[in-house]
Amino acid sequence: xxxxxxxxxxxxxxxxxxxxxxxxxxxxxxxxxxxxxxxxxxxxxxxxxxxxxxxxxxxxxxxxxxxxxxxxxxxxxxxxxxxxxxxxxxxxxxxxxxxxxxxxxxxxxxxxxxxxxxxxxxxxxxxxxxxxxxxxxxxxxxxxxxxxxxxxxxxxxxxx
Amino acid sequence: xxxxxxxxxxxxxxxxxxxxxxxxxxxxxxxxxxxxxxxxxxxxxxxxxxxxxxxxxxxxxxxxxxxxxxxxxxxxxxxxxxxxxxxxxxxxxxxxxxxxxxxxxxxxxxxxxxxxxxxxxxxxxxxxxxxxxxxxxxxxxxxxxx
Numbered sequence: 392x393x394x395x396x397x398x399x400x401x402x403x404x405x406x407x408x409x410x411x412x413x414x415x416x417x418x419x420x421x422x423x424x425x426x427x428x429x430x431x432x433x434x435x436x437x438x439x440x441x442x443x444x445x446x447x448x449x450x451x452x453x454x455x456x457x458x459x460x461x462x463x464x465x466x467x468x469x470x471x472x473x474x475x476x477x478x479x480x481x482x483x484x485x486x487x488x489x490x491x492x493x494x495x496x497x498x499x500x501x502x503x504x505x506x507x508x509x510x511x512x513x514x515x516x517x518x519x520x521x522x523x524x525x526x527x528x529x530x531x532x533x534x535x536x537x538x539x540x541x542x543x544x545x546x547x548x549x550x551x
Numbered sequence: 552x553x554x555x556x557x558x559x560x561x562x563x564x565x566x567x568x569x570x571x572x573x574x575x576x577x578x579x580x581x582x583x584x585x586x587x588x589x590x591x592x593x594x595x596x597x598x599x600x601x602x603x604x605x606x607x608x609x610x611x612x613x614x615x616x617x618x619x620x621x622x623x624x625x626x627x628x629x630x631x632x633x634x635x636x637x638x639x640x641x642x643x644x645x646x647x648x649x650x651x652x653x654x655x656x657x658x659x660x661x662x663x664x665x666x667x668x669x670x671x672x673x674x675x676x677x678x679x680x681x682x683x684x685x686x687x688x689x690x691x692x693x694x695x696x697x
Binding site: 492 | 553554571572573574575576577578597598599600601602606607608609610612613614616617635637638639640641642643644645648
């Protein structure tokens with residue numbers, strides 16, 4: 392950048408949160424299956440992440456009822472869980488889902504944006520434990536509950 | 552009713568597409584069946600990828616759920632009278648990574664109740680004996696009022 396001529400124009404100010412948000416969204420844009428379903432980033436904290444899935448026709452399992460496929464909600468929660476683990480770790484490690492359970496509590500409202508919020512509540516050297524919910528606007532009235540375990544692929548340490 | 556359209560396709564055809572379910576169409580799913588079972592086939596497509604070079608676990612879960620749904624439908628005695636079928640709990644074990652090739656899945660009804668149907672489903676790629684993912688699915692059936 393040092394070879395650019397100096398400019399007197401004010402630099403666009405992007406606060407840290409907005410820059411992080413752009414970084415995460417760019418990362419998500421690189422995941423083809425999330426693009427297929429229209430899943431985008433929403434918000435995060437130290438050990439949790441929330442992704443969003445605005446309604447789109449390709450998510451529908453049963454057009455007679457307009458019901459979103461449980462598989463689409465599964466994808467949303469699996470991805471939110473992966474993000475929450477990266478946040479809890481404070482670094483990016485390759486992770487693999489060992490098992491993930493979804494309980495589908497009720498159908499989402501028609502054409503609702505479904506949000507998936509996951510929290511990594513326990514990390515060991517090799518395993519991450521995550522729980523979360525999917526909701527359609529009110530986290531206190533979830534549409535699905537999630538519990539999952541994930542394998543952390545930490546780089547091998549040299550053993551003396 | 553979509554499950555009726557699906558039930559009739561599964562009754563009348565040995566193979567076909569699952570485009571009556573928009574989500575299955577997005578995954579480009581088709582079915583093939585013999586006397587024992589229905590297999591659901593998911594061709595590889597870029598849109599299924601999660602981590603680079605690997606199928607997204609959610610796409611595999613979606614495939615397993617549709618295979619489970621197909622197993623519930625063919626287990627019903629009358630293809631012209633179908634309940635509304637909804638998954639209540641879905642537990643997926645991921646055993647091997649999904650590589651960028653065609654994936655197959657089939658479900659087996661372990662208990663057929665009037666309201667709850669328990670299904671075990673498996674997904675595989677190169678070899679049926681080496682599943683890449685397996686699911687336990689419990690479906691709730693809502694019968695139309697008689």
